[in-house]
Amino acid sequence: MGRDDGRxxxxxxxxxxxxxxxxxxxxxxxxxxxxxxxxxxxxxLGVAGESGCGKSVLxxxxxxxxxxxxxxxxxxxxxxxxxxIDGSLQAVAALIQQNxxxxxxxxxxxxxxxxxxxxxxxxxxxxxxxxxxGLPEPRRLLGAYPHEFSGGMLQRAVIxxxxxxRPRLMIADEPTTALDVTTQAQVLDLIxxxxxxxxxxxxxxxxxxxxxxxxxxxxxxxxxxxxxETGATGQVLENPGHPYTRALLAAIPRPETAGVDLxxxxxxxxxxxxxxxxxxFAPRCAHFRAECEATIPALRLVQSGHFAACVxxxxxx
Amino acid sequence: xxxxxxxWAGYLLRRVFTSLLVILGVVTITFVVxxxxxxDPASLYAGARARPEQVEQVRADLxxxxxxxxxxxxxxxxxxRGDMGISFATKRPIAEDLRRFLPATLELALSATAxxxxxxxxxxxxxxxxxxxxxxxGIRLLAVTGVSMPVFxxxxxxxxxxxxxxxxxxxxxxTEATTVFAQPTGMFVIDSxxxxxxGGFVDVSRHLVMPVVVMAAFPxxxxxxxxxxxxxxxxxxxxxxxxxxxxxxxxTVLWRLALKNALLPALTVLGLTFAYSISSAFLVExxxxxxxxxxxxxxxxxxxxxxxxxxxxLAITVIYVLVNLALDLLQARLDPRVELA
Ligand SMILES: Nc1ncnc2c1ncn2[C@@H]1O[C@H](COP(=O)(O)OP(=O)(O)O)[C@@H](O)[C@H]1O
Ligand SMILES: [Mg+2]
Numbered sequence: 001m002g003r004d005d006g007r008x009x010x011x012x013x014x015x016x017x018x019x020x021x022x023x024x025x026x027x028x029x030x031x032x033x034x035x036x037x038x039x040x041x042x043x044x045l046g047v048a049g050e051s052g053c054g055k056s057v058l059x060x061x062x063x064x065x066x067x068x069x070x071x072x073x074x075x076x077x078x079x080x081x082x083x084x085i086d087g088s089l090q091a092v093a094a095l096i097q098q099n100x101x102x103x104x105x106x107x108x109x110x111x112x113x114x115x116x117x118x119x120x121x122x123x124x125x126x127x128x129x130x131x132x133x134g135l136p137e138p139r140r141l142l143g144a145y146p147h148e149f150s151g152g153m154l155q156r157a158v159i160x161x162x163x164x165x166r167p168r169l170m171i172a173d174e175p176t177t178a179l180d181v182t183t184q185a186q187v188l189d190l191i192x193x194x195x196x197x198x199x200x201x202x203x204x205x206x207x208x209x210x211x212x213x214x215x216x217x218x219x220x221x222x223x224x225x226x227x228x229e230t231g232a233t234g235q236v237l238e239n240p241g242h243p244y245t246r247a248l249l250a251a252i253p254r255p256e257t258a259g260v261d262l263x264x265x266x267x268x269x270x271x272x273x274x275x276x277x278x279x280x281f282a283p284r285c286a287h288f289r290a291e292c293e294a295t296i297p298a299l300r301l302v303q304s305g306h307f308a309a310c311v312x313x314x315x316x317x
Numbered sequence: 318x319x320x321x322x323x324x325w326a327g328y329l330l331r332r333v334f335t336s337l338l339v340i341l342g343v344v345t346i347t348f349v350v351x352x353x354x355x356x357d358p359a360s361l362y363a364g365a366r367a368r369p370e371q372v373e374q375v376r377a378d379l380x381x382x383x384x385x386x387x388x389x390x391x392x393x394x395x396x397x398r399g400d401m402g403i404s405f406a407t408k409r410p411i412a413e414d415l416r417r418f419l420p421a422t423l424e425l426a427l428s429a430t431a432x433x434x435x436x437x438x439x440x441x442x443x444x445x446x447x448x449x450x451x452x453x454x455g456i457r458l459l460a461v462t463g464v465s466m467p468v469f470x471x472x473x474x475x476x477x478x479x480x481x482x483x484x485x486x487x488x489x490x491x492t493e494a495t496t497v498f499a500q501p502t503g504m505f506v507i508d509s510x511x512x513x514x515x516g517g518f519v520d521v522s523r524h525l526v527m528p529v530v531v532m533a534a535f536p537x538x539x540x541x542x543x544x545x546x547x548x549x550x551x552x553x554x555x556x557x558x559x560x561x562x563x564x565x566x567x568x569t570v571l572w573r574l575a576l577k578n579a580l581l582p583a584l585t586v587l588g589l590t591f592a593y594s595i596s597s598a599f600l601v602e603x604x605x606x607x608x609x610x611x612x613x614x615x616x617x618x619x620x621x622x623x624x625x626x627x628x629x630x631l632a633i634t635v636i637y638v639l640v641n642l643a644l645d646l647l648q649a650r651l652d653p654r655v656e657l658a
Contacts, residue, residue, distance in 0.1 A: 063562055095562045102555035107577050107652055116574075117563045145653040158559070165563050 010080045012169060012201050013039040018074030018085065020054075020061050020225075022272075028071075030272040031057040033225040035074075039169065044195055044202040046216030046233065048209060048248060052269045054225040055205045059171045062089040094162035096172040100154035100179075103161075104146040110157055111142030118164035126164075133160035134190050152183035159190065169201040170194070176211060188215050209248055213237055221245050224270050224280035227299065231306030241300075241308030244281045279310070287312055328649060328657040336642045343634045348392050351627050353385065362623045364405050371405075378403070401628040406620045411628045414613060419632060420503025421491060422598050422609035428506075428529040430591040433536035438580070441544025445552060445579075446571055456541060463538025472531045472604040479527065487524050489606035492517070528605040532598065536590045543586055547579040554578075581652050588644040592637045 020032035032054045039045050047055050061072055064087020072086040083089070097103045105113055114126045123139060130138035133156040141157075149157060155175060162170055172191065176184040192215045194200045206212055212219055212233065219236050221229040221244065229242040240246045247265045267284035270276060278293035279285070285292065291311055299307040355361040359376040367375075375381075380388055395402070401411040444456040480488040487493070491505060498505075498512035506525065509517035551557060552575055560570050599611030610629065617625035649655040 065558065065562070090562055090564060095559065097555050097559060099555060103559050105556040105560070105574060105578065106654060107581065108574070109653075113560075116560070116565050116569065147654050161559070161563065 009040065011038040011077075012041045012043075012079060013037075013089075014075075014077040014080075015062070015085075016075035016077070018058065018061070019072070020057050020066060021071045022067070023069045023071065027273060031225050032061070033272075033276075035222070035225070035227055037220055037227070037230070039201055039203060041201055042195060042199040043218065044192070044204055044216045046212035046219040047203060047205045047222060048212055048219055049207065049222035049228075050248070050265070050269050051207055052271065053222045054272075055207075055222055056173055057225075058222070059173065059203060059205065060095075061086060063087065063093060063095055063171065064090050092168040094165050094167035094170045096155075096158055096162055096170060096175045098174040098177055100151060100158050101146075103158045104154065106146055109143050109145055110149075114142070114161060114164055117161055129160045129164050130157065132163055132194075133157065134186075134193075135160065150183075151179050152186060155179065155183075155187050156190065159187075159194075163194075167200070169203065171203045171205070173205045174207070175204070177206070177208070184211070185214075191215060209237065221248065224276065225272060226280065226296075227307075227309060228281065229306075229308040229310075230299070231302065235303060235306040239302070239306075241302040241306065241313045242281075242310045243285050243287050243312070245308070247284075324657045325649075329646065332642060332645055336638050339638050340635055343631065343638070344393065344396060345389075347627055347631050348389055351623070352379070352381070352388060352392075362405065364621050364623065367405070375405070401631075402624040404617070404622055404625045406617070406622045406625070411625055414625075415610070415628065415632055417503060418608060418610045418613040421505075421607060422595055422602070422611060424504040424506060424525070425528055425532055425598055425601065425607065425609060426591060426594040427504075428525060429532035429594060430536060430587070432529060432533040433540050433590070434587060437537045437540025438544050438576075441541045442548055442571055442576060442579070444541065444545045445548035446567075448549060448552075453545075457545070460538040460541035460545075463534045463541070465538075466534055468531055468534075468600045469604060471534060472527070472601065475527045475531060476604075486526055489604075491521065491524050491607060493520050528601050528607055531604075532594060532601045536587070536594065539590060540583070540587060543583045544579055547582050548575060551575045551578040577651070581648065584648055584651075585644055588640050592640040595636055596633050 015035065015037050018032055018035045019030070022029040022031060035054075035058055037045070047058075049055055057066070060066060061070070062076065062085070066072055066086060074085045076083045076085045076089065078089070078092060104110070110130070111123070111126055114129060115121055118126060118129060120126065123142060126142055127138035130141055135141055135153060135156050146154060146157070159170075170191075175191070176187050179187060188211065191202055191204065195202055204212065204216055216233045218231065219229075219233045220227060221236070221242065223244050229236055229240065229245045236245060237249065240249060244265075251265055265284060270280055276296075278291075278295060279297050282288050282292040289311070297309045297311050299309050300313040302308050302313055351362070352358050357372075359379065359381055360367065360372045362379065363372045363375045380391055383391075399412050401415065403409065404411055404414065407414075440456050440459070444453045447453045476488055479486045498509050498514040498517050500508045501511065502508055505521040506518065509515075509521050557570060557575055560574055561567075565574070595610065597611075598607075598609055599615050601607065602609045602611040603615065610632075614626070614629045616622075617629065649657060
């Protein structure tokens, strides 16, 4: 992976102890419960975890998309500068949503929408944005409507729209989940290319460990609104320190076991309504011990740059 | 990939053609109902109080002794020449009466619909953009009042306050007796402007205010509720969220992007409200002494003036078909997802 060489460079983005609590009439829902993370320039950070773990809420809150009734607390630093935690990231980040079919306005042409975002009427500039997103014949596509595009082309148009805001980082929330396998690979390659060519930093949210393995430099595993494990992709996937990460890895189909029914992890993600005293994964964990329920486990060092929030991890000196 | 003008022209022709077919169908149904269903159409047409020689006169006029097919062809020919028959009660040609009364109602309905749309759309957008805040609640209250206030009641209150008490507006009628200008369209606001008669225009407009406000109340309330609803749905969509995150200014998002999405599903209902206001104008016309289609038709119904009733029904149906056609064309023009097939 090479990028995790421990250089003392300023991270592009640093989030410190983020908490997000929704306040519906039925009572508070603690969706994010103290997450800290770093994103370095030109890095692709994978964010993994089952559905409902708080992946979307975490980053949507930073983009200012949490409902006004939600309580948000924590600190945000961009290139070392403190910024408001609940939305100021919008100024420098772009969002790629999960469903490309719904992300573009159906009654305006691609060109009309791109023009608004880019603030330019120049068809050369607009066509260039589409070309950077890997769309062929970009000038002709400016006059097309979204329903004339295939799923893969749509996601490329969405990415072009994101590039038009000249973002410093891109937050891609399950960008390939709605696509077929071939198109998935192409969109991932495009994201990787944007990182290499333009130095774009990327947060890639995915419940699919295969997607993360393919292009992410580092990975952050979330469970019930907390960080279960984080580190370089190779370290975390080859030598997982948290039983939850191991369970996630066991749940993905690999070529050599294709066709075999791989049991999903038994049990369910707690939904943030009930308070959780100890490790949130304890009720589902095969290695459960009494101390797991006593206190919330802190992140422990597995090896350089690789941490897991589990009492089983023997901290190396 | 843009919509070719050849394809558009083809679509337009096809839609106009099907509309003509629908009108022909309605004409045929009118014919069948009026001539073939009754056991003695002549006495039905002539009315309950007609003398025998009048009934015989109708039988001869309508050619009722001829074979059905030749009756039908004759009926179509009459309509094509703009001949809709003679009112039995007044002995006047019905087509001529309609040319006088229909524009009066159209003037009311068009003005009321314009008022409802011009006020209702911005109000609906504002309510949706301030979802659950004070102004939203206020606008919703206004909308509920609009749709639930009975016409005779709001008309009476307006008349009491603005005509009887304050004397600002005329109580009823379309014009002062003295107003004279050429009437090429029969819509006096337009006619007075065309004639360059400023005094006449002011007079006509003053007469129009109260009936239009009363008539607009329901469509206004409906427009507000409709636009607020579709707008809320659109504002919750992914593409509006994407536009927001891309830092497109809120005003642009609301009025240039989301409004178009929100108006498309509302268009049909707004158009049909217009068409409906024509056939439901009789109450407003009665209260304000407005010499329109509603009043004409009410009189005919009271007298069981069958030729007039049939002709008016036909006219209203044709208006519905034309409004529907206009809506379809507008929809296809604005919504790229409509198949031009
Ligand atoms: N507006 C909301 N109100 C209440 N609860 C919410 C809201 N949005 C998300 N949640 C809850 O927050 C938790 C995390 O959701 P999310 O971040 O979408 O999960 P995922 O990891 O699948 O992206 C879930 O339990 C979800 O039900
Ligand atoms: Mg999600």
